Amino acid sequence: MTLVNRCRVHRGLDALPRLAAGGTGPVLLVHDAALDGNPGLAACHRLLAQSGAPVRVVPVPGACSLDDARALAPRLTGGRLVVAVGGGSLLDTAKLALAVADPLVARILAAPQRSGWVLGPDRPRPVPLAAVPTTLGTAAEVSGIVSYVHQEQKRAFTSLALQPEAALLDARCTEGxxxxxxxxxxxxxxxxxxxxxxxxxxxxxxxxxxxxxxxxxxxxxxxxxxxxxxxxxxxxxxxxxxxxxxxxxxxxxxxxxxxxxxxxxxxxxxxxxxxxxxxxxxxxxxxxxxxxxxxxxxxxxxxxxxxxxxxxxxxxxxxxxxxxxxxxxxxxxxxxxxxxxxxxxxxxxxxxxxxxxxxxxxxxxxxxxxxxxxxxxxxxxxxxxxxxxxxxxxxxxxxxxxxxxxxxxxxx
Structure with a gap:
């Protein structure tokens, strides 16, 4: 395990049961709706079931707009941990959905402004986030930045609060x-x-x-x-x-x-x-x-x-x-x-x-x-x-x- 800023990087998925331990409410398993048959996603299901924590599965379409994040945000309430499994767009959507739960961040993201580079406050998210990438190269699993579409612009939003608490790298997730x-x-x-x-x-x-x-x-x-x-x-x-x-x-x-x-x-x-x-x-x-x-x-x-x-x-x-x-x-x-x-x-x-x-x-x-x-x-x-x-x-x-x-x- 290594530390990238505040994100702990785990090799393999075996840390999932430990990350899911403690707290109240279910683990929210958020995944790209196109991932059926992915062996890494199947392994996440098995490991979370072994943890004994209740699991709520949340499939999500692939786009990443502010409206997508707003629609997802209510589905991520009441949990002890969000486990996001997917490519860069899915991970960005999950990060953004947890961010807009903060009314201040929601106002900043939607505010009219000239610049496409949006700076956000470093405020705690309501639920810890563990990111499991199924594509290579985006580094969305450890970064404090997301790209999102709002009002016909593709903007960049950056904040330390966007960085997941944990990232889990496993070759099964990128199989095929x-x-x-x-x-x-x-x-x-x-x-x-x-x-x-x-x-x-x-x-x-x-x-x-x-x-x-x-x-x-x-x-x-x-x-x-x-x-x-x-x-x-x-x-x-x-x-x-x-x-x-x-x-x-x-x-x-x-x-x-x-x-x-x-x-x-x-x-x-x-x-x-x-x-x-x-x-x-x-x-x-x-x-x-x-x-x-x-x-x-x-x-x-x-x-x-x-x-x-x-x-x-x-x-x-x-x-x-x-x-x-x-x-x-x-x-x-x-x-x-x-x-x-x-x-x-x-x-x-x-x-x-x-x-x-x-x-x-x-x-x-x-x-x-x-x-x-x-x-x-x-x-x-x-x-x-x-x-x-x-x-x-x-x-x-x-x-x-x-x-x-x-x-x-x-x-x-």
């Missing part, structure tokens, strides 16, 4: 995870780890080295999975551990807030076009890295060192790759996405481009710190790069390797 979700999850944790390395402007630090080491380890795992055509329990466990590690203090120290500015553009692009978040983010990275490299010599050095670490890990893990990855960071990352079979993001039509740019400036820019340094012209260029930075045909598709779907879903 479809290949495209496996690839997305690995890419998400890689980009969350190395994104601040590429985007920072200060001197090189130990946190930079640690983040590149984590990213390289995840890239090697992803390459090995693609080469063998299977994801073992050990590989899924390793990716889950690396995802949690991206939230640990040693990777977050010496970081200024909002160093990964492309996340905000990807958030609004995905919401506008109905894309999966990682489809938008991964495809925007090549153009964003090119922008960072052109900023100054330090930016070029950081981007080059970031890609060199990932490229080296990929080539070492797959010496017989179909084609070498270019050394240029933008071209190389784009080629890697093609090799992994990541779906290209469609280049937005002019009207969509202007809508995304306007929403980004309203929610994250125009004097707000999230997009500081990126104006309308730069955002248009990054969106325009979606037309030119992706090879048209992948050499192979890791995303087609694992086809059964028991891991849960994650909405755009």
């Amino acid at each position: 995870l479809p290949g495209h979700l496996l690839v997305e999850g690995a890419l998400e944790l890689i980009l969350r780890g190395v994104g601040p390395v590429a985007g920072s402007t200060g001197p090189w630090t130990a946190a930079d080295e640690a983040a590149l080491g984590l990213g390289a380890e995840a890239a090697a795992l992803l390459t090995g999975i693609g080469a063998t055509g299977a994801a073992t329990a050990a590989e899924r466990t390793a990716l889950a551990e690396l995802s949690v590690a991206t939230q640990e203090a040693q990777l977050l120290q010496d970081r200024l807030p909002f160093t990964v500015k492309v996340w905000f553009l990807a958030n609004n692009l995905a919401h506008r076009l109905g894309l999966r978040k990682m489809t938008a983010l991964a495809n925007l990275v090549p153009g964003y890295w090119r922008h960072l490299a052109a900023r100054d010599a330090a930016g070029a050095d950081r981007v080059a060192r970031t890609w060199a670490a990932l490229r080296g890990a990929v080539l070492a893990a797959s010496p017989t790759a179909p084609a070498p990855l270019p050394a240029d960071p933008a071209e190389g990352f784009a080629a890697w996405l093609a090799l992994l079979g990541v779906t290209p993001a469609p280049a937005p039509a002019p009207a969509d481009t202007e809508a995304v740019v306007a929403s980004c400036l309203r929610m994250w820019g125009g004097g707000l710190p999230m997009l500081a340094g990126l104006g309308a012209a730069e955002l248009r260029l990054l969106l325009g790069d979606l037309r030119v930075l992706r090879p048209p045909t992948p050499a192979y598709r890791a995303g087609a390797l694992i086809t059964s779907h028991r891991g849960g879903r994650k909405t755009p």
Whole structure:
């Protein structure tokens, strides 16, 4: 067991009976309604039954909006513990539903405001929360942030009070995870780890080295999975551990807030076009890295060192790759996405481009710190790069390797 801020991370599900002991009322087993047949969910049922605590099962559809959280909140009252089992969207919905039980938080979340970044108070939730992820890479099980939709905006809400009391990682929960979700999850944790390395402007630090080491380890795992055509329990466990590690203090120290500015553009692009978040983010990275490299010599050095670490890990893990990855960071990352079979993001039509740019400036820019340094012209260029930075045909598709779907879903 390790501690990430205030969240205790357990390896396996065996801690569930102990977490369910004591208190009054039932354990509320909240799960994605699409998880029927998931062996991890079945194990949660068995272990909670062994605890002797009464269990109330609460299936939940997959979306994550403020209205979804408000509808779920009354169903989570009167329990001793909430056990949330599902992908990032389900875990975010459970976190948000428990938060809106506090009238102050509910008012903050619904209040009209320009910024899409909502800060919440650190106030105790009414029921402890244990998070059991069935997808990889989101780190929703240990984070103090949720993404939610309200009034046609996809906002971010952050508060220490959102962080679960416990997270339980078990490979049974990700058994049968479809290949495209496996690839997305690995890419998400890689980009969350190395994104601040590429985007920072200060001197090189130990946190930079640690983040590149984590990213390289995840890239090697992803390459090995693609080469063998299977994801073992050990590989899924390793990716889950690396995802949690991206939230640990040693990777977050010496970081200024909002160093990964492309996340905000990807958030609004995905919401506008109905894309999966990682489809938008991964495809925007090549153009964003090119922008960072052109900023100054330090930016070029950081981007080059970031890609060199990932490229080296990929080539070492797959010496017989179909084609070498270019050394240029933008071209190389784009080629890697093609090799992994990541779906290209469609280049937005002019009207969509202007809508995304306007929403980004309203929610994250125009004097707000999230997009500081990126104006309308730069955002248009990054969106325009979606037309030119992706090879048209992948050499192979890791995303087609694992086809059964028991891991849960994650909405755009």
